[in-house]
Amino acid sequence: xAERAHVSSVEALESFRSSLIVYLSKARPALEEIxxxxxxxxxxxxxxxxxxxxxxxxxQMKVLEQAQAALxxxxxxxxxxxxxxxxxxxxxxxxxxxxxxxKLRMVKKWSREFESHVDPLVRDLTKLHNxxxxxxxxxxxxxAQAVKTLDAYAGLAPPSAPSSPxxxxxxxxxxxxxxxxxSATDAPxxxxxxxxSNSGNPP
Numbered sequence: 001x002a003e004r005a006h007v008s009s010v011e012a013l014e015s016f017r018s019s020l021i022v023y024l025s026k027a028r029p030a031l032e033e034i035x036x037x038x039x040x041x042x043x044x045x046x047x048x049x050x051x052x053x054x055x056x057x058x059x060q061m062k063v064l065e066q067a068q069a070a071l072x073x074x075x076x077x078x079x080x081x082x083x084x085x086x087x088x089x090x091x092x093x094x095x096x097x098x099x100x101x102x103k104l105r106m107v108k109k110w111s112r113e114f115e116s117h118v119d120p121l122v123r124d125l126t127k128l129h130n131x132x133x134x135x136x137x138x139x140x141x142x143x144a145q146a147v148k149t150l151d152a153y154a155g156l157a158p159p160s161a162p163s164s165p166x167x168x169x170x171x172x173x174x175x176x177x178x179x180x181x182x183s184a185t186d187a188p189x190x191x192x193x194x195x196x197s198n199s200g201n202p203p
Contacts (some may be wrong), residue, residue, distance in 0.1 A: 117169070
């Protein structure tokens with residue numbers, strides 16, 4: 001019979017399985033959080049922030065138009081003090097419009113570049129998440145079955161020892177019979193003289 005396997009690391013295997021479960025419980029939510037944040041930023045660039053800046057730009061354009069109209073009226077009426085105040089208002093409104101236009105251009109640029117720069121990372125995150133969800137979950141189940149199998153195997157009784165051979169000092173039946181035959185053959189024969197002398201005497 002083959003020698004029995006030596007199983008001594010079932011506890012280590014179970015410890016590794018437990019550590020893997022803890023890792024998966026932290027890694028998968030982290031990946032999901034990153035994916036959610038990337039989606040939120042993408043929507044923020046394409047919708048929320050862009051719409052906010054466009055609405056702000058429309059309001060600032062109206063303010064600029066009103067300031068320009070007031071400046072024009074002041075120039076027509078030749079009021080120098082009013083001309084200075086209205087001119088400053090126009091300059092302030094124009095700067096606000098230029099700043100918002102610059103922000104809107106940057107948002108549109110980021111929105112265009114977001115997919116080309118971030119989409120490859122999103123695909124890698126999706127692959128990693130699928131790996132953790134399917135392959136690693138299967139690995140946890142496999143380790144659980146392996147621990148169960150090894151526990152059952154370790155609980156089996158060892159094979160019984162083979163029976164001891166017969167003692168070499170015990171005589172065999174054939175040897176006993178041969179010894180008895182040899183003793184009968186080796187017995188001394190009757191003396192010839194004694195036989196003849198006895199035969200000469202009368203009974």
